[in-house]
Amino acid sequence: MAKLITDLELKSRIKDVKGNIKKGEYSQKEISCGSGLSLIIGKHTSTFRLQFIPKGHKSKVSKTIGEYPNISLAQAFKKSNEIRATYTEEKKAPLFSEYWNTWIDYYKNNVTKKTVQKTQSYYNKQLCKFNDFRLDEIEPQLVLDVFNSLEGISPSNKHDAICMLQQCLEYAQISLHLIDLNKPLLRGLIKYNFKRPSKEHMLWIHAEELKEKFFEMLDKETDKYRLFYLLCVLTGLRDGNINALKWSDIDFSNTESKYGVITISKENMKESENGDYKQPLTKYTSILLKRWKEQNYRDGDIYVFSGIRDKNKPLKIDYFRETIRAKEMNNYMTLHGLRTTFSTYMAQVEHKQGFNRDRIEEILAHKPKNISDVSRIYNQCGYLPEKMEILTYWHKYIVENQLTESYLELLQK
Known part of the structure; x- marks a missing residue:
């Protein structure tokens, strides 16, 4: 030495x-x-x-x-x-069950609370199967056998759970030295055996097809369901955000915009780094929500679409999605695909109408491509007038060209 x-x-x-x-x-x-x-x-x-x-x-x-x-x-x-x-050879890696909480404590400091909850659900339903194995015993073949034996789990959820397991093992390997650095872990398994499936939510229809393929198909639904589907079309928001919309998110008297503003906390948005989400109400969305509140609001209601038994929780979103599947509409579109419908229609008219593409992306709660992270932090302007102009144009087109009589009735004062 x-x-x-x-x-x-x-x-x-x-x-x-x-x-x-x-x-x-x-x-x-x-x-x-x-x-x-x-x-x-x-x-x-x-x-x-x-x-x-x-x-x-x-x-x-x-x-x-x-x-x-x-x-x-x-x-x-x-x-x-x-x-x-x-790095001593005698040191044994801990059991997965013992290590999981260490991993979660580290992970929750880098992601949103919603992501942590989703990660914990992967553990409760899938990753807990590895509890009795030591970290260095979790080999690709073991993971393949365990996940192939799971029933009632979608390919997409399996993919996400294995990716989370990979991150967990990487942290144990690189940061805590609990696993041999030469170990390849699960990347090959993810790439070849559990690829992310092509997403169903990419299925969409053109704006010109909405009346025939969407509104007419859902023409006989209850007022609550028709309001939900119409808001999905008009706002461009994710169906999960519409489902979780609270009355406290809606300010009809907000002076920033003529008809009021919808504000959704960044913790409840997928692109949380964009800050709180704001969308101006138009004449049409204002009428829809005011009329619904006047006729259906129960004292103490938190959500626009309150649960059937518990008004402190939103109605399960699967109810709305299942209606789409039951009518076999999911063969050609999904609720998430309505966002593509809106984006594509605006792409066809934005140049002629002089609309700013960044504002369209902001309506969709996407990060604008032409704005840097630093600019987004310091520029807190909501561009509500520009968004109002875009949304009004879109809403007017939908109301005048695509709605059936039953949907038009929702807009009557």
């Missing part, structure tokens, strides 16, 4: 190297401190690095320890020993 450098020797070497860097002989230099620890000396910073091949491993591990003199030589050696200890 190479002789360990002393603190006095290190300071002397640093002084010599700094002098040579100043003369231009080199831009940086690495000096050995012994036992796999070295100090990389640059013009402005000096960084400790540990390199070693753990017992039972084939490849070299390289870890940055910290910057000198913020971390002393003695502290760097101590940290090196701690890192080496995590």
Whole structure:
């Protein structure tokens, strides 16, 4: 084993190297401190690095320890020993059940609360099958066998759950050194056995087909269902956002727009980094929502589409989606596809009408392509007048050309 450098020797070497860097002989230099620890000396910073091949491993591990003199030589050696200890061959990886909470605690600091809840549902229904296995025992063949044995789980959900398992194992491998770094994990399995299926929600129809293929097909539904479907068409929002719309999200007296504003908290939006979502009410959406509130609001109602038994929860969205499936409309369209219908129609008229494409994307709750993240943070202008102009044009087209009599009745004051 190479002789360990002393603190006095290190300071002397640093002084010599700094002098040579100043003369231009080199831009940086690495000096050995012994036992796999070295100090990389640059013009402005000096960084400790540990390199070693753990017992039972084939490849070299390289870890940055910290910057000198913020971390002393003695502290760097101590940290090196701690890192080496995590790679001892005798150390056993924890059970998946024991590790899951560690992973969730880390993960929830980087994503929204809604994403954490979705991740936990993957664990409760699928990933809990690995609870009795140690992390280093979760091999691709085991994962393949477990997921092939699961019943009643859609291919899309299996794909998402395996991707989450992959992230979990990567964190254990790279950050906590609980799994051999050479282990390939599950990427090949995801790529070849559990590809994300082509999304059904991409099915859509043209705006000119809405009357025949959408409104006429749903003409006999109840007022609640017809209101829901009409709002999906008019607002361009995701059906999940319409279903979860609260009365507190709707301000009919908001002076930012003539008829009021819908404001949805960023925590309830898919593109949460865009901030709170705002859409101006038009004459048509204002009439729809006011009339519905006057006729159906019960004291204490939270949601526009309150649950049947519990008014503190929204009606299950599957009720609305199942109607589409029952009529076999899902063979050519889905509720999510109505967003494509709106976007495509606006693409056909935006140049002639002088509409800004960024405003159309904002109505769809997408991040505008022509606005940087920094600009979006500092520019809090909602562009409500521009959005109002776009939505009014769209709504007028729908009302005058695509609605059946039963849907027009919803707009009568």
